[in-house]
Amino acid sequence: MNTPGSSPLQRLRRELFASPLDGLISLLLIGFLLAVGLAVLRWMLFQAQWAVIQANSTLFAVGRYPVDQQWRLWLLTSLLALASGLSWGLLRRLPHPGPAWPRNDRLAVGLLIALAVVAPLALQLQASVQLRWWLITASLITSRWAAGRWGQAIPPALRRWIPLIWPLLYLAGMVLISGGLGLVSVPPSEWGGLLLTLLTASFAILLCFPLGVLLALGRRSELPLLRGASVLYIEFIRGAPLITLLFLGQNILGFLLPGGLAPDRVWRAAWVLTFFAAAYVAEAVRSGLAALPPGQLEAARSLGLPMPLALIHVVLPQALRVALPATVGQFISLLQDTTLLSLIGLLDLLGTARTVMANPAFLGKNGEVYLVLAVLFWCCCAALGLGSRALEHRLNPLSSPAQA
Amino acid sequence: MTSSTPSAAAVMIEARGVEKWYPNGFQALRGVDLTVHQGEVVVIMGPSGSGKSTFIRTFNALEAFQKGSITVDGMALSDDVRNIDAIRREVGMVFQQFNLFPHLTVLQNLTLAPVLVRRRPRREVERQALDLLERVGIHEQAHKYPGQLSGGQQQRVAIARSLCMEPRIMLFDEPTSALDPEMVQEVLEVMQELARDGMTMVVVTHELRFARRVASRVVLMADGEVVEEAPPEQFFTNPRHERSRQFLSQIR
16 A cells, blocks of 8 residues: 555645646645535534434334334344344455454444444434444444354354345344234334335345346247247336336236235335346346356356256356346445335335425425435445445455465 | 277267258258277367367267267267256366366366266265376365466366266367467376376367377368378378378478
8 A cells, every 4th residue: 555655745745746737636626625515514514404304213214113113123123233243254254264354344343333423413312212223333343243253163064054044034024024923013004214215125136136137047048938038028127117117016916916915005116126127137147148158158068067057056156246246236226216116105215205394394404304315325325335346356266365 | 999999899979971050051060970989089180160179069969960860878869958968977078268167166166067967975076086186287276266277277177177077988179279389288198198098089189299199090071071081190191182181281
């Protein structure tokens, strides 16, 4: 990083003021950024009135989820924090231990702690809620530390099963949120805010991926009917705006299925999102398949591997790695597309925001609300992007440190 | 093994009147015949575009053909997928571009098919794989990835990968054509040793010294047909056909 004999000041000089023109551009940019930053800061600190967020923080988080059942969501959040910490620590230490706390990790922990301290204070939450927030952050960091510390002591036979906690946790989360197994049922119409946004997005992301892979394989199949059907599906979906498909889903599914059998409005929307994203994921995967030299499949087949095994063990691992950045880009736009749910009358983050802004008590507070929304979405998308970059790095066989 | 007594050994590959057209109407094979006995090393030569690669790729059904018949190790090639997979298990193939699996280590490249296809225990296959890697001289690289090896090393891994399936026949499709000159020899030596151990081999190559030293027979193909088929001494010193003489003068 630091070339020998270069103080930060010298480096700054070299990078920003190498020539008179560079210096001029740098000065102009610095001035512009300072002006914008100061204006935003002044607005945030002195003009904006954050009462609209403070008063509605629960509404933004979970919508009209019954207050006496909200402990279930807290429990789920804690479990998610524990699982994230565990996976994070293990990914850093296995199979080849790197440094215990790389720079990015220290940065992430710092951010998490800052968030845990600042956010509850800024939102003026009750003491009990504050405490829960802090506990959840602490458990995330602790499990990250513990997994990094003792991860290698886990016997390899057991390690292979650890990723399974995620699907199990997802199913458990569904039960916790919607009820069943002795829990009071909370119908989807009472979900809202960030909860609804994350739920529909994660549902669609999880299901559109396998569906997209199958569609991409179908599109390259030698069976004409399968290929034709895949092409037709992909091109139809990609040719139609998502909002029309969402309205179509709300109306058609209601007509097609007898009353009571049609899934709830929330699930209908989630399925439409899934089918929509699958077509785009299929195109990303297809580009990955096309990038693979044909010799790979030939070598696998000439070793006697039947087609399904050749696909699973040779073709897909390589093709999906190539397709990963484009696929995650698709996931990120899918997350943002969930805001369209507000247009079909669902109370996702944007829908909730619109009802709050329609309340006469908070008239004219649009700036505050939209800024918070933008920051929330940015956080979620940044997390997806960072995770994908870490995965990409890890999946590249030539970048694992112990191999070089 | 000498070519004077082939009839005593079992027939491993029998191709009769094989004809192939590409979808654009070009006829790549125009009625090719070839018989390969157990333990024979048959070298196929010919100018580019003569159909030699296409021909040996029909033996394990990487290329389809429209007319004629091919019998491999007693099994007649048909369109049936299970029949094709059965033949591929007995026929190893080494490619010009190595085609190692870049996302797997060298050892995993070797063990993948025996564990998945032959359903043999992983431990046992790994031991055999390490033995094979030692035989081709790269056992200390077992846990590296193909991208970290030189071309010659990669091709030797590819040979070991095929051998790990314990095939009865090995096909080589221009195995040294993509290599830097200084790496050709190490691959040829491995192939030579394999021939000495009695493996049945069909090799498409331009390496004259290898053909002279190892081949039981040399086959010259041109324009989708077999022009000449002869023992190496005769082929290189006294070819019968004008087309053979022309080809030899071009590559010498």
